[in-house]
Amino acid sequence: xxxxxxxxxxxxxxxxxxxxxxxxxxxxxxxxxxxxxxxxxxxxxxxxxxxxxxxxxxxxxxxxxxxxxxx
Amino acid sequence: xxxxxxxxxxxxxxxxxxxxxxxxxxxxxxxxxxxxxxxxxxxxxxxxxxxxxxxxxxxxxxxxxxxxxxxxxxxxxxxxxxxxxxxxxxxxxxxxxxxxxxxxxxxxxxxxxxxxxxxxxxxxxxxxxxxxxxxxxxxxxxxxxxxxxxxxxxxxxxxxxxxxxxxxxxxxxxxxxxxxxxxxxxxxxxxxxxxxxxxxxxxxxxxxxxxxxxxxxxxxxxxxxxxxxxxxxxxxx
Numbered sequence: 001x002x003x004x005x006x007x008x009x010x011x012x013x014x015x016x017x018x019x020x021x022x023x024x025x026x027x028x029x030x031x032x033x034x035x036x037x038x039x040x041x042x043x044x045x046x047x048x049x050x051x052x053x054x055x056x057x058x059x060x061x062x063x064x065x066x067x068x069x070x071x
Numbered sequence: 072x073x074x075x076x077x078x079x080x081x082x083x084x085x086x087x088x089x090x091x092x093x094x095x096x097x098x099x100x101x102x103x104x105x106x107x108x109x110x111x112x113x114x115x116x117x118x119x120x121x122x123x124x125x126x127x128x129x130x131x132x133x134x135x136x137x138x139x140x141x142x143x144x145x146x147x148x149x150x151x152x153x154x155x156x157x158x159x160x161x162x163x164x165x166x167x168x169x170x171x172x173x174x175x176x177x178x179x180x181x182x183x184x185x186x187x188x189x190x191x192x193x194x195x196x197x198x199x200x201x202x203x204x205x206x207x208x209x210x211x212x213x214x215x216x217x218x219x220x221x222x223x224x225x226x227x228x229x230x231x232x233x234x235x236x237x238x239x240x241x242x243x244x245x246x247x248x249x250x251x252x253x254x255x256x257x258x259x260x261x262x263x264x265x266x267x268x269x270x271x272x273x274x275x276x277x278x279x280x281x282x283x284x285x286x287x288x289x290x291x292x293x294x295x296x297x298x299x300x301x302x303x304x305x306x307x308x
Contacts, residue, residue, distance in 0.1 A: 056165065058221070
């Protein structure tokens with residue numbers, strides 16, 4: 001689908017001389033701290049959150065990485 | 072009959088909708104807070120325009136997960152009539168009560184102007200007093216109004232008559248100039264499969280008095296009122 005923000009960023013990059021740039025798409029980055037019993041548990045919670053609120057499947061894809069932090 | 076206007080933090084057309092129903096159309100109307108888990112006996116629910124929860128995450132995304140939306144979903148499932156205007160349309164798509172999604176305007180600019188929309192399905196309780204292909208003049212005011220549905224869904228919507236309104240010129244011709252936001256297929260408003268939930272980006276509630284420049288939006292509200300009046304007559308007979 002058309003991403004007008006991506007198109008605007010792409011033409012700006014080209015104006016700066018980055019001629020080899022194509023298919024720029026603008027998305028969102030979210031960062032959160034999550035309490036979970038295990039890595040699997042954390043992954044399943046993140047997927048649940050992504051499905052129910054954080055992403056809209058009609059227009060967005062998502063992926064995620066997990067990182068353990070000190071409490 | 073009784074209308075209910077759902078109020079979320081950041082709704083800002085709730086007063087316009089309330090005013091039109093009460094003062095112009097002389098029908099009963101009440102505000103409904105978004106923390107309500109159950110509804111009273113309403114005939115039509117209006118989700119008004121605005122910038123609920125600051126449009127954070129995605130327009131309508133957070134409002135769509137408030138407690139009242141479960142009650143709205145139940146109301147719609149039982150056949151209740153739900154009208155989402157502008158941000159209310161975004162909330163309904165985010166809640167899964169209407170198909171597709173609303174994205175950033177193609178121009179990347181907020182569009183606040185008068186538009187013309189063509190009625191492409193006049194067999195719904197929302198549009199049955201409009202002529203087929205009737206052109207209505209109403210204002211739009213949005214930044215995220217570009218309707219999108221993937222190709223298979225778009226075909227399905229067309230097949231089922233779920234595209235209720237399209238941006239058009241004054242004579243009812245759809246073209247790029249008439250489309251304020253770059254929506255796919257010039258779509259301005261859609262319904263769910265059963266036709267009891269409708270959302271549109273233009274503001275019929277702001278086109279209901281001569282002083283506002285257009286009274287074309289009234290046909291939607293009068294259709295709804297007529298729908299209930301005719302039903303009452305049937306019940307009396």
